[in-house]
Amino acid sequence: MLNQHSGQSSWKNEIVAGMIGYFTTVYIVAVNSQILESAGLPLQSGMTATILASAVGCLIMALYAKAPMILIPGMGINALFAYSIVESGGFSFxxxxxxxxxxxxxxxxxxxxxxxxxxxHAIPESLKHAITVGLGLFLTLIGLEKGGLVVKGEHSLIQLGNPSSALVITSLITLFIAILLFVRNVPGNxxxxxxxxxLIAKFTGVLNPQGSSLELSDQHWIMLPSFNEIGDFRFWMAVFPLAxxxxxxxxxxxxxxxxxxxxxxxxxxxxxxxAFSALFCGFxxxxxxxxxxxxxxxxxxxAKSGRAALVTALLFxxxxxxxxxxxxxxxxxxxxxxxxxGALMVQNIKHIPLVNLAEAMPAFLIIVMIPFTYSIADGMAFGFIAYPLVKFAIGKQKELSVPVVxxxxxFLVEFIMRSLGH
Known part of the structure; x- marks a missing residue:
């Protein structure tokens, strides 16, 4: 039986809490698989991978840590993988x-x-929070694109989607309902x-009326990561920001x-x-x-113990x-x-000391450059390069840690090598 440290909880309570945890996170199966599809993985395979990764992660948390946390593919991290590493980075899946x-x-x-x-303790808090905010804006941009609310502009990079199209109308109605449920704190919102x-998409005619059937024999339950590029500097420049x-x-x-x-x-x-769960995800x-x-x-x-996480794993x-x-x-x-x-992640901006420009400006570069370059790694690079430069400029280089430098x-070497065509 799984132990718990304090505040004894019955199996009944743990089962109910585990079920609530499942229903508040099962949305990740549809969301993550659509993002993985952008990286070249078939939608159904992405769903299988997401389900297995969530189940394995919750099992590890339940049996090893005996804690009730639920492990699922991270929002923002999945965007970093699909759009920055695979799509923009030129790597295969x-x-x-x-x-x-x-x-x-x-x-x-x-x-x-x-x-x-x-x-x-070595990485400045302002940069850590800026990464979260930048990821939030990036997810928001992806969401706006998926809903047709923003499209490629004729005379600008992006513009508002056609407000009269069924796609945009459906997205706006669904967004309003989602916000209403969320702010009212409805369980499983x-x-x-x-x-x-x-259901709304069905009535407006934008729903794919027929889901694809599951062929268990065609599913790849285990995948083999490729390390063909491990000797390439570009590979490690993709590993670095993800880590x-x-x-x-x-x-x-x-x-x-x-x-x-x-x-x-x-x-x-x-x-x-x-960490163990994250490692399994590669396979x-x-x-x-x-x-x-x-x-x-x-x-x-x-939920007070790993039993709730175990229930969530079985439901996944x-x-x-x-x-x-x-x-x-x-x-x-x-x-x-x-x-x-995305909106929730942007709230971390309140932890950035905006009145202190030496901290705020590098953070600002990370925040804006992640969505504007459509690359989380490049956005992080701008901020991390700017941070020591600003500190040196104002004579506060003693505040810099070795890891930051x-x-x-x-990041600077990577930019230089890219500019030289390597």
Missing amino acids: QEGLGVVTAASAIFLLTAFTKLGEWLK FLISMLIGT IVLIFENMGLIHGQLGMLNQEEKFKKSYQAT LGTSPTVSSAESAASIASG LGTLFIIPWITMVPSTAISPILIIV CIAMV
Whole structure:
């Protein structure tokens, strides 16, 4: 039986909390698979990969860390994988999985050594929060694109989509409903808005009327990452930002969730479980899992141990049998979720000291350059390069840590090599 540290909870409470955790996170199956499809993975294979990664992640958390956190492919991280690493970076899907595996191995290294704690204190808070804000804006842009709310402009980079089109009207109605459910804190709001959005799409004629059937014999349950490019500097420049995001996002999420439980002593094992889960994702065919923000819903519902995570894992495995219906979910039902999650991530801007320009300007570059370059790695590069330059310019170079300077130099070298055609 799974142990729990404090605040004993019955199996009944844990089962209910695990079910609530599942229903607040199962939307990820449709959302993540659509993002993975942009990286070249067939939609149904993306759903299978997402389900297996979530189930495995929750099982590891339940059995190893004995904590109730729910692990699912991270929003923002999936965009980094699909759009920056594979689509813009020129890697194949299997090579992208190689990047995921290498980045997760670094993440795992920080989880079992003091390297993670060292990095945590060495990287400025303003840059860490700026990455989250930039990811939020990037997800918002993707959501607007998927819903047809913004399109490529004739005389500008982007412009408003046709307000009279069925696609835009459906997206706007679904977005309004999703926001209403979210601000009213309706349990399972993302799942409900996705279901309602699918029904609206059926009535407006933008729904794919027939989902594809599941052929278990055709599913690739295990994928082999490709390391053909491991000797290329470009490969490690893709690994680098992914590892940074994985390390800092999970540190913040796990710390906050264990704080809700008053079980801070479980941080080390929970962090390690998350790293193990991320590593498995490279072989399951998806971007890395993280401890989801929705874990708070499970915790608030009474989850105190790994038993709730175990229930969530089993429910995710059951989702394999409803894939044919999930494939019917249209992009108009997905886009509002991306927009709302983006809005939540942008809230981290309140942690950036905007009155201190030495901190604010490098952070601002990360925030704007991630969506404007359509590359999370390039956006991060601008901010990390600018940070030491600004500190040197105002004579505060003593405030710089060695990791920050090293990261800036790596990004600068990558820019120089790219400009020279390497």
